[in-house]
């Protein structure tokens with residue numbers, strides 16, 4: 001059954017009370033916001049979906065599939081502002097009617113009473129999503145429930161279903177105020193992994209590291225004050241990347257590092273490093289920030305760089321040896337699984353790297369793990385003011401150019417807080433521009449491990 005955009009009374013044959021407990025606009029908005037819907041999106045709503053949830057989805061997307069006991073939903077449905085056509089499916093028809101990897105977003109409500117076990121259900125929903133599409137789950141445990149749910153277990157299950165950037169919110173009070181039969185309610189959101197993103201990123205940085213210099217001919221080869229390589233002409237955006245290093249900062253460094261600045265800010269300038277400190281740079285590239293840190297922390301301190309690209313590590317190690325730095329180390333590794341001990345560093349810096357990582361949530365957890373208690377994280381990174389179009393989020397060149405992997409500002413900071421950080425300061429940085437209708441810009445963030 002399809003309800004067309006300008007739905008009228010006749011075309012709406014179903015009229016009952018809607019899902020209990022979801023009438024609160026606040027509750028529904030939280031869920032809808034997590035899906036980051038766009039006007040070109042097709043979205044599946046599954047499970048005990050309220051009329052208000054349907055209305056909000058149908059006024060932000062172009063197509064909504066409603067796989068629910070629709071009789072429970074449509075009565076509340078008020079078509080004001082609706083832009084989407086709505087197609088109603090029986091829940092059992094979903095897999096037959098919706099092709100794999102065809103949904104831009106899926107919003108689903110599950111509880112033990114509808115018989116869905118969380119992991120198989122998450123996997124089924126994730127299979128319907130296009131890569132980079134978002135799954136938003138509302139998991140309700142009734143007071144009589146037998147699942148004994150716990151948020152961290154649900155997060156692990158989301159990862160097992162191939163979802164990244166998983167955010168969990170538990171809202172027992174909000175929902176219980178509307179539905180006394182619910183003991184606990186979890187909101188979970190995650191994006192479907194983009195296969196191949198990491199290998200495309202590595203390929204691009206491998207070839208950049210193998211080039212002798214990324215600086216334009218107008219710049220002296222030893223000191224790129226702008227970051228000439230993070231962006232690329234292959235991506236149709238106005239985003240420009242700047243670092244803000246001074247020539248005095250860079251000139252004394254070996255050319256292998258100084259001529260390949262790929263950042264979008266200057267975290268060292270904000271990190272307030274002190275002699276004797278242990279510093280880690282994640283995604284150290286040709287080593288510029290590690291060498292700058294090593295000069296400040298001195299012989300009694302240490303600066304460590306981790307990068308996943310062999311040619312970058314080679315270049316950074318050559319620079320360290322030419323510059324006779326004895327207090328630096330470069331390690332091969334991934335930001336999502338750092339090859340480092342717990343509670344080791346006083347400061348972790350990173351310059352335009354986390355946007356390139358598929359699972360930012362995992363990266364923040366890793367940074368938290370390797371920092372001492374009381375240690376700080378000082379990063380420059382790229383975010384957006386809303387969701388990028390899904391097509392852009394899939395572009396290999398866009399990932400390598402530090403744009404396609406960028407998350408909305410609020411989602412990024414949500415993941416950071418979820419990892420346990422206390423955020424001290426967030427400022428818009430000196431890199432930025434637009435891609436289509438989305439603003440893309442650098443953030444300068446300082447956060448502490450309590």
Ligand SMILES: C[S@@+](CC[C@H](N)C(=O)[O-])C[C@H]1O[C@@H](n2cnc3c(N)ncnc32)[C@H](O)[C@@H]1O
Pocket residue numbers: 201202205230260261262263264282283284285286287288289306307308309312333334335336350351352353356357358402
């Ligand atoms: C844009 S460059 C920035 C390099 C350096 N921070 C700078 O400011 O010049 C990104 C670097 O991060 C590395 N990188 C990207 N994703 C990574 C990941 N998941 N784990 C480790 N390194 C990664 C790339 O190999 C590359 O050297």
